[in-house]
Amino acid sequence: MSVVDEREANAARLLKISAGNSYDPDVDIDWRAPLDPERMFAPAHRLSLFGTPLWDGLTPQQRVELSRHEVASIASIGIWFEMLLMRMLLRHISDQDPRTGHVQYALTEVGDECRHSIMFARMIEAFGTPAYRPAPLERALGRYLGATAGGVQTFAAALIAEEILDALQREAMADDSLQPLVRMVSRIHVVEEARHIRYARDELARQVAASRRGFGGRVSLAYSRLMIGRAAWTVTHSLIHPGAYAAVGLDPVAARAAAWRNPAFRETLRWSAERVTAFLQELGLVEGPAKRLWRASALL
Protein backbone atom coordinates (compact mmCIF):
# COMPACT_ATOMS: atom_id res chain seq x y z
CA MET A 1 0.00 0.00 0.00
CA SER A 2 1.38 3.47 -0.86
CA VAL A 3 1.84 6.09 1.86
CA VAL A 4 -1.14 8.07 0.52
CA ASP A 5 -3.40 4.99 0.43
CA GLU A 6 -2.36 4.00 3.93
CA ARG A 7 -3.07 7.53 5.20
CA GLU A 8 -6.51 7.48 3.59
CA ALA A 9 -7.33 4.02 4.94
CA ASN A 10 -6.42 5.18 8.46
CA ALA A 11 -8.47 8.36 8.05
CA ALA A 12 -11.52 6.36 6.88
CA ARG A 13 -11.25 4.13 9.95
CA LEU A 14 -10.92 7.11 12.32
CA LEU A 15 -13.86 8.93 10.71
CA LYS A 16 -16.02 5.86 11.23
CA ILE A 17 -14.98 5.54 14.89
CA SER A 18 -15.67 9.27 15.41
CA ALA A 19 -19.16 9.00 13.92
CA GLY A 20 -20.04 6.04 16.14
CA ASN A 21 -18.47 7.12 19.40
CA SER A 22 -18.75 10.84 20.20
CA TYR A 23 -20.23 12.62 23.18
CA ASP A 24 -22.17 15.82 23.60
CA PRO A 25 -21.09 17.17 27.00
CA ASP A 26 -24.19 19.38 27.04
CA VAL A 27 -26.49 16.37 27.37
CA ASP A 28 -24.12 13.60 28.52
CA ILE A 29 -23.04 15.41 31.70
CA ASP A 30 -25.35 16.39 34.54
CA TRP A 31 -24.02 19.89 35.13
CA ARG A 32 -26.49 20.62 37.93
CA ALA A 33 -25.37 17.75 40.20
CA PRO A 34 -23.71 19.30 43.27
CA LEU A 35 -20.07 18.55 44.13
CA ASP A 36 -19.46 16.36 47.18
CA PRO A 37 -17.48 18.45 49.73
CA GLU A 38 -15.71 15.34 51.07
CA ARG A 39 -14.56 13.79 47.82
CA MET A 40 -11.17 14.30 46.21
CA PHE A 41 -10.94 15.67 42.65
CA ALA A 42 -7.85 13.57 41.83
CA PRO A 43 -6.18 10.59 43.52
CA ALA A 44 -4.05 11.89 46.43
CA HIS A 45 -0.93 10.09 45.19
CA ARG A 46 -1.03 12.08 41.92
CA LEU A 47 -1.04 15.50 43.60
CA SER A 48 2.21 17.41 43.24
CA LEU A 49 2.93 17.75 46.96
CA PHE A 50 1.94 14.19 47.97
CA GLY A 51 4.46 12.73 50.42
CA THR A 52 6.22 16.03 51.19
CA PRO A 53 6.34 17.70 54.64
CA LEU A 54 4.01 20.39 53.22
CA TRP A 55 1.47 17.67 52.38
CA ASP A 56 1.74 16.18 55.86
CA GLY A 57 0.85 19.59 57.29
CA LEU A 58 -2.43 19.90 55.33
CA THR A 59 -5.80 19.06 56.87
CA PRO A 60 -8.09 16.61 54.99
CA GLN A 61 -10.19 19.60 53.84
CA GLN A 62 -7.10 21.41 52.52
CA ARG A 63 -6.11 18.27 50.61
CA VAL A 64 -9.52 18.16 48.91
CA GLU A 65 -9.11 21.87 48.08
CA LEU A 66 -5.63 21.31 46.67
CA SER A 67 -6.97 18.49 44.47
CA ARG A 68 -9.77 20.80 43.24
CA HIS A 69 -7.29 23.51 42.25
CA GLU A 70 -4.73 21.14 40.73
CA VAL A 71 -7.39 19.54 38.52
CA ALA A 72 -8.69 23.01 37.58
CA SER A 73 -5.13 24.01 36.67
CA ILE A 74 -4.61 20.90 34.50
CA ALA A 75 -7.99 21.50 32.79
CA SER A 76 -7.14 25.19 32.18
CA ILE A 77 -3.80 24.26 30.65
CA GLY A 78 -5.64 21.53 28.70
CA ILE A 79 -7.81 24.21 27.07
CA TRP A 80 -4.71 26.21 26.18
CA PHE A 81 -3.09 23.12 24.59
CA GLU A 82 -6.25 22.25 22.70
CA MET A 83 -6.60 25.77 21.29
CA LEU A 84 -2.96 25.61 20.17
CA LEU A 85 -3.50 22.16 18.63
CA MET A 86 -6.58 23.41 16.75
CA ARG A 87 -4.49 26.26 15.27
CA MET A 88 -1.68 23.89 14.27
CA LEU A 89 -4.09 21.33 12.77
CA LEU A 90 -5.87 23.99 10.74
CA ARG A 91 -2.54 25.27 9.42
CA HIS A 92 -1.49 21.68 8.63
CA ILE A 93 -4.52 21.10 6.38
CA SER A 94 -5.04 24.61 4.97
CA ASP A 95 -3.32 23.84 1.66
CA GLN A 96 -4.47 20.24 1.32
CA ASP A 97 -7.32 18.75 -0.68
CA PRO A 98 -10.52 18.91 1.43
CA ARG A 99 -11.90 15.86 -0.41
CA THR A 100 -9.36 13.61 1.31
CA GLY A 101 -10.18 11.62 4.42
CA HIS A 102 -6.99 13.01 5.96
CA VAL A 103 -8.31 16.58 5.86
CA GLN A 104 -11.83 15.59 6.86
CA TYR A 105 -10.54 13.66 9.84
CA ALA A 106 -8.39 16.64 10.93
CA LEU A 107 -11.53 18.82 10.81
CA THR A 108 -13.41 16.20 12.83
CA GLU A 109 -10.63 16.34 15.43
CA VAL A 110 -10.87 20.15 15.59
CA GLY A 111 -14.59 19.63 16.28
CA ASP A 112 -13.76 17.18 19.10
CA GLU A 113 -11.24 19.58 20.65
CA CYS A 114 -13.75 22.41 20.42
CA ARG A 115 -16.27 20.41 22.49
CA HIS A 116 -13.51 19.33 24.91
CA SER A 117 -12.43 22.90 25.58
CA ILE A 118 -16.03 23.92 26.31
CA MET A 119 -16.42 20.86 28.57
CA PHE A 120 -13.24 21.70 30.51
CA ALA A 121 -14.32 25.33 30.76
CA ARG A 122 -17.71 24.36 32.23
CA MET A 123 -16.01 21.97 34.64
CA ILE A 124 -13.74 24.77 35.91
CA GLU A 125 -16.81 26.99 36.28
CA ALA A 126 -18.53 24.25 38.29
CA PHE A 127 -15.45 23.95 40.52
CA GLY A 128 -15.65 27.66 41.36
CA THR A 129 -11.88 28.09 40.92
CA PRO A 130 -9.95 30.51 38.73
CA ALA A 131 -9.05 29.46 35.16
CA TYR A 132 -5.29 29.23 35.53
CA ARG A 133 -3.03 30.43 32.71
CA PRO A 134 0.49 29.43 31.67
CA ALA A 135 3.34 31.87 32.40
CA PRO A 136 3.78 34.74 29.88
CA LEU A 137 6.94 33.21 28.33
CA GLU A 138 5.15 29.88 27.75
CA ARG A 139 2.22 31.71 26.18
CA ALA A 140 4.60 33.57 23.86
CA LEU A 141 6.28 30.28 22.87
CA GLY A 142 2.85 28.79 22.26
CA ARG A 143 1.95 31.65 19.92
CA TYR A 144 5.26 31.12 18.08
CA LEU A 145 4.68 27.36 17.76
CA GLY A 146 1.08 27.93 16.65
CA ALA A 147 2.27 30.22 13.87
CA THR A 148 5.30 28.24 12.67
CA ALA A 149 5.01 24.53 13.55
CA GLY A 150 5.55 22.07 10.70
CA GLY A 151 4.05 18.57 10.67
CA VAL A 152 6.66 16.94 12.91
CA GLN A 153 6.36 19.60 15.62
CA THR A 154 2.57 19.72 15.38
CA PHE A 155 2.04 15.99 15.91
CA ALA A 156 4.84 15.47 18.44
CA ALA A 157 3.65 18.39 20.62
CA ALA A 158 0.05 17.17 20.33
CA LEU A 159 1.07 13.67 21.43
CA ILE A 160 3.01 14.86 24.48
CA ALA A 161 0.06 16.85 25.81
CA GLU A 162 -2.57 14.26 24.84
CA GLU A 163 -0.78 11.23 26.24
CA ILE A 164 0.10 12.87 29.59
CA LEU A 165 -3.52 13.93 30.08
CA ASP A 166 -4.71 10.51 28.90
CA ALA A 167 -2.69 8.62 31.53
CA LEU A 168 -3.97 10.85 34.36
CA GLN A 169 -7.58 10.68 33.15
CA ARG A 170 -7.62 6.90 32.64
CA GLU A 171 -6.73 6.55 36.30
CA ALA A 172 -9.29 9.18 37.39
CA MET A 173 -12.20 7.67 35.43
CA ALA A 174 -11.63 4.28 37.09
CA ASP A 175 -11.39 5.64 40.66
CA ASP A 176 -14.86 5.57 42.25
CA SER A 177 -13.73 7.55 45.29
CA LEU A 178 -13.39 10.73 43.16
CA GLN A 179 -15.94 13.44 42.28
CA PRO A 180 -18.39 11.96 39.71
CA LEU A 181 -18.06 15.08 37.52
CA VAL A 182 -14.29 14.60 37.20
CA ARG A 183 -14.76 10.92 36.38
CA MET A 184 -17.34 11.58 33.64
CA VAL A 185 -15.31 14.39 32.03
CA SER A 186 -12.24 12.12 32.14
CA ARG A 187 -14.15 9.24 30.55
CA ILE A 188 -15.45 11.34 27.66
CA HIS A 189 -12.01 12.76 27.05
CA VAL A 190 -10.25 9.38 27.16
CA VAL A 191 -12.70 7.82 24.66
CA GLU A 192 -12.40 10.69 22.17
CA GLU A 193 -8.65 11.18 22.58
CA ALA A 194 -7.86 7.54 21.73
CA ARG A 195 -8.41 8.30 18.04
CA HIS A 196 -6.47 11.59 18.22
CA ILE A 197 -3.50 9.70 19.60
CA ARG A 198 -3.78 7.10 16.81
CA TYR A 199 -3.94 9.84 14.16
CA ALA A 200 -0.98 11.79 15.60
CA ARG A 201 1.19 8.68 15.99
CA ASP A 202 0.63 7.47 12.42
CA GLU A 203 1.05 10.92 10.91
CA LEU A 204 4.16 11.69 12.97
CA ALA A 205 5.84 8.44 11.87
CA ARG A 206 5.10 9.30 8.21
CA GLN A 207 6.35 12.90 8.60
CA VAL A 208 9.60 11.80 10.26
CA ALA A 209 10.23 9.16 7.56
CA ALA A 210 9.65 11.79 4.84
CA SER A 211 12.00 14.29 6.57
CA ARG A 212 14.82 11.76 6.72
CA ARG A 213 14.90 11.45 2.94
CA GLY A 214 16.43 14.89 2.19
CA PHE A 215 19.15 17.17 3.58
CA GLY A 216 16.68 20.01 4.23
CA GLY A 217 14.43 17.58 6.07
CA ARG A 218 17.26 16.38 8.30
CA VAL A 219 18.20 19.96 9.22
CA SER A 220 14.61 20.73 10.08
CA LEU A 221 14.43 17.52 12.17
CA ALA A 222 17.35 18.76 14.29
CA TYR A 223 15.45 22.01 14.91
CA SER A 224 12.22 20.09 15.57
CA ARG A 225 13.93 17.99 18.27
CA LEU A 226 14.73 21.17 20.20
CA MET A 227 11.24 22.62 19.76
CA ILE A 228 9.65 19.35 20.84
CA GLY A 229 11.91 19.12 23.90
CA ARG A 230 10.98 22.70 24.79
CA ALA A 231 7.29 21.84 24.31
CA ALA A 232 7.72 18.93 26.75
CA TRP A 233 9.23 21.39 29.26
CA THR A 234 6.27 23.74 28.82
CA VAL A 235 3.77 20.92 29.37
CA THR A 236 5.24 19.59 32.62
CA HIS A 237 6.03 23.03 34.05
CA SER A 238 2.62 24.51 33.24
CA LEU A 239 0.40 21.67 34.52
CA ILE A 240 0.20 22.88 38.13
CA HIS A 241 -0.14 26.63 38.48
CA PRO A 242 1.40 28.07 41.68
CA GLY A 243 -1.98 29.68 42.36
CA ALA A 244 -3.24 26.19 43.31
CA TYR A 245 -0.88 26.25 46.32
CA ALA A 246 -1.83 29.79 47.29
CA ALA A 247 -5.50 28.70 47.23
CA VAL A 248 -4.86 26.36 50.19
CA GLY A 249 -2.80 28.92 52.11
CA LEU A 250 0.69 27.78 51.08
CA ASP A 251 3.50 30.03 49.87
CA PRO A 252 3.26 29.48 46.09
CA VAL A 253 6.99 29.89 45.38
CA ALA A 254 8.13 27.54 48.16
CA ALA A 255 5.40 24.98 47.36
CA ARG A 256 6.26 24.94 43.67
CA ALA A 257 9.92 24.36 44.52
CA ALA A 258 8.91 21.56 46.90
CA ALA A 259 6.77 19.94 44.18
CA TRP A 260 9.66 19.98 41.71
CA ARG A 261 11.95 18.39 44.32
CA ASN A 262 9.26 15.82 45.19
CA PRO A 263 10.32 12.37 43.86
CA ALA A 264 6.67 11.20 43.85
CA PHE A 265 5.59 14.09 41.59
CA ARG A 266 8.57 13.60 39.26
CA GLU A 267 7.66 9.92 39.04
CA THR A 268 4.03 10.84 38.23
CA LEU A 269 5.23 13.03 35.36
CA ARG A 270 7.61 10.37 34.04
CA TRP A 271 4.93 7.67 34.35
CA SER A 272 2.24 9.78 32.65
CA ALA A 273 4.49 10.35 29.62
CA GLU A 274 6.26 7.01 29.42
CA ARG A 275 4.44 5.76 26.31
CA VAL A 276 4.93 8.97 24.33
CA THR A 277 8.55 9.32 25.48
CA ALA A 278 9.31 5.77 24.29
CA PHE A 279 7.55 6.42 20.96
CA LEU A 280 9.44 9.68 20.31
CA GLN A 281 12.70 7.95 21.27
CA GLU A 282 11.97 5.21 18.71
CA LEU A 283 11.50 7.91 16.07
CA GLY A 284 14.84 9.49 17.04
CA LEU A 285 13.23 12.71 18.31
CA VAL A 286 14.76 12.62 21.81
CA GLU A 287 18.43 12.89 20.87
CA GLY A 288 21.40 15.25 21.13
CA PRO A 289 20.99 18.57 22.97
CA ALA A 290 17.20 18.02 23.18
CA LYS A 291 17.82 15.30 25.76
CA ARG A 292 18.69 17.95 28.35
CA LEU A 293 15.27 19.53 27.87
CA TRP A 294 13.61 16.13 28.38
CA ARG A 295 15.56 15.59 31.60
CA ALA A 296 14.71 19.09 32.84
CA SER A 297 11.05 18.27 32.10
CA ALA A 298 11.33 15.26 34.48
CA LEU A 299 10.31 12.95 31.63
CA LEU A 300 13.59 11.02 31.21
Ligand SMILES: [Fe+2]
Ligand atom coordinates in the same frame (compact mmCIF):
# COMPACT_ATOMS: atom_id res chain seq x y z
FE1 LIG B 1 -9.12 16.98 23.80
Ligand SMILES: [Fe+2]
Ligand atom coordinates in the same frame (compact mmCIF):
# COMPACT_ATOMS: atom_id res chain seq x y z
FE1 LIG C 1 -6.94 15.56 21.25
